[in-house]
Amino acid sequence: MLLRLDMASRTPIYMQIRNQVVLGIAAGELTPGEKLPTIRALAEQCGVNMMTVNKAYGLLRHEGYITTDRRGGTVVAGSPGAGALSERYLGALRIIAAEARLAGMDEDGFAALCREAYSYNNGGADNE
């Protein structure tokens, strides 16, 4: 699992880390129970501060994607609670859909794009 961060992006670094981990879990690259790098290790590997990684891990932990074992170590959790997931993404999806529509993409094309995004297994998401 190699993180690729874009220091010039408008997306905060801690959010990029968070996104990459989520993508990694969804892609099966990170499996439940697997141990994540320590805060210090990941910070050094990425060339960022510990606090930044800490913030990303804290966010992921809060979202239920990872848990922190008291005996030292951060591990990938199972699936987070389902919750009202539909509503949560609808807002963002609507905006993307509106932009795609105005750019000339029809509904089928957009659905195909979404399916591609769903089945895509990581690779080069610049996660902005």
Added chain:
Amino acid sequence: MLLRLDMASRTPIYMQIRNQVVLGIAAGELTPGEKLPTIRALAEQCGVNMMTVNKAYGLLRHEGYITTDRRGGTVVAGSPGAGALSERYLGALRIIAAEARLAGMDEDGFAALCREAYSYNNGGADNE
């Protein structure tokens, strides 16, 4: 066209305005050639600073969604250039898709959600 802004949202106000205008155009609520409110009017109506509206209009203009008429009015433009739109949204879509997948949604469910977002006609989404 009534803008509904959430001052407590993490999404910057200027971006919320921009998003609502894009949604409005996509929904046909704002038609090409239609005149938008003046910066001053919209700022007063929404209770925000003129600079904020100005920033939103500038962004929309830069993206090609609106143009500024010689005599000072701001009008809705036609469709912006198509461009390689797929690549632009794939990053964000992948993250949303990953979250949806981890929340237990299968590909068909996600595609259905995306179609719903595509055909949705405005409403009041204020998320990014």
Added chain:
Amino acid sequence: MLLRLDMASRTPIYMQIRNQVVLGIAAGELTPGEKLPTIRALAEQCGVNMMTVNKAYGLLRHEGYITTDRRGGTVVAGSPGAGALSERYLGALRIIAAEARLAGMDEDGFAALCREAYSYNNGGADNE
């Protein structure tokens, strides 16, 4: 609203701040819509670092006790969502109850103590 922090306490400072704000809201000392001190102001007033206050505010925001207005300022929110509140406190209450029981307090005495805690309007909680 004056915060009293105990630097020697085992309770993290950010948690002490969080607790005092919660107590203040419950006591009616902080009313919904009221503006809280800025991070900088509170940090200086308490003699702690901005990041510490920031963490406390972030926690309170996440818990729904306060919201941050984009136009600058942190305000007291209304009531946070009810949720399954009973379950959340039962664990902690059971331990306190067990200790009280072993110290010789009977059920009525404990209930009286709890009522006192409920109706107490701030004052000198050392919030450990």
Added chain:
Amino acid sequence: MLLRLDMASRTPIYMQIRNQVVLGIAAGELTPGEKLPTIRALAEQCGVNMMTVNKAYGLLRHEGYITTDRRGGTVVAGSPGAGALSERYLGALRIIAAEARLAGMDEDGFAALCREAYSYNNGGADNE
């Protein structure tokens, strides 16, 4: 007496052990004079370090809940000194009460919850 520990909890393991023992005594599951497992045995049973169990036992001993017999065994003590117990819990109780109140619970409901916590016979609380 079976301890159930949550390695992902924010409560330190030694404190979880301490809490469970206190709950066990209060519930009558552990009776005065009863022998507790050796540090080594409990550590193995729970899959934690001996130092951790030692710390929990040390805390319990310091609080008067258990004593160490001459011949090396650790046994449940009688009731610890009563003391001014009210003041000791008031701080924590006030915070819980404030949260419950803000979550919409009235005084009677809170008192009922406290009585339930008092009469509860163990179960598996691992919170602080």
Added chain:
DNA sequence: GTGGTCTAGACCACA
């Protein structure tokens, strides 16, 4: 050795 917490600075986006 792990994460949790804190400090004393700093820069930037937003309004």
Added chain:
DNA sequence: GTGGTCTAGACCACG
């Protein structure tokens, strides 16, 4: 002027 983010250190509790 506000909060958001980040840095480069540091100390401590826990295991």
